[in-house]
Amino acid sequence: MPTVPDRMSPIDALFSAALAVQARAHAPYSGFRVGAAVLDETGAVHAGCNVENAAYPVGTCAEAGAIAAMVAGGGRRIAAILVLGDGEALVTPCGACRQRIREFAAPDAPVHVAGPEGLRRSFTLDALLPVSFGPDNLGVGA
Template sequence: MVSLDELFSAARAIQERAYAPYSNFKVGAAIATPSGRVFSGCNVENAAYPVGSCAEAGAISAMIAAGESRIAAIVVMGEGENLVTPCGGCRQRIREFAQPDTPIHVAGPNGIRESFTLDALLPFSFGPDNLGIR
């Protein structure tokens, strides 16, 4: 199992690689899978701002590209005084590959600030089970 410290370190390292010339707000995310693998992603902006991709979306894409399909835990790393929780779209993306009790840890430069379950961030969510996929 991947430790929370490992996930935090992966999110922090990838945050530095974020491409955010328009917002100057770099975000990193790291996902642990049940098999113990870690996948990370960073936000990527472009001149057609705000059309870009979120850190969580990048980490999920890397996970899927590697053949994994389940999120065991995730760390989202952002700056500033306020908590940087996943946006609504990313909450739904996480929902596609996670369980209601999956931990989502929100971090800042000095460590984990708050931990939530997916169900706390996206209560009464619609997902694959509603369509009979799981």
């Protein structure tokens, strides 16, 4: 797993990883490629891209792929996440991905949204998913 190089900021490392995987997205139906990268609690960077499917509901969001890569790599906490999409509008995580992020991130975790030119805006998870339901609601340490 790559980690953030000493000479690079965490946001730059996340952007670089998301940009690299965005190019590999499988988006033959929408043509809308998305890349995402998470920084875990150890400083490792994990990336994922959207993977569409002819049966539309079974496609996978980039954020879900990055989270799965983090878990497969041994990471357990999202320290920060960056989502990269094309177009003029902000490409924020969908509702389902906001809940997926919540499973592994604290309410104050930064969620960065970028376009091809770079960072567009940053939020906290709590700003995107206020009063959320998470592991702590079930008595499980987050």
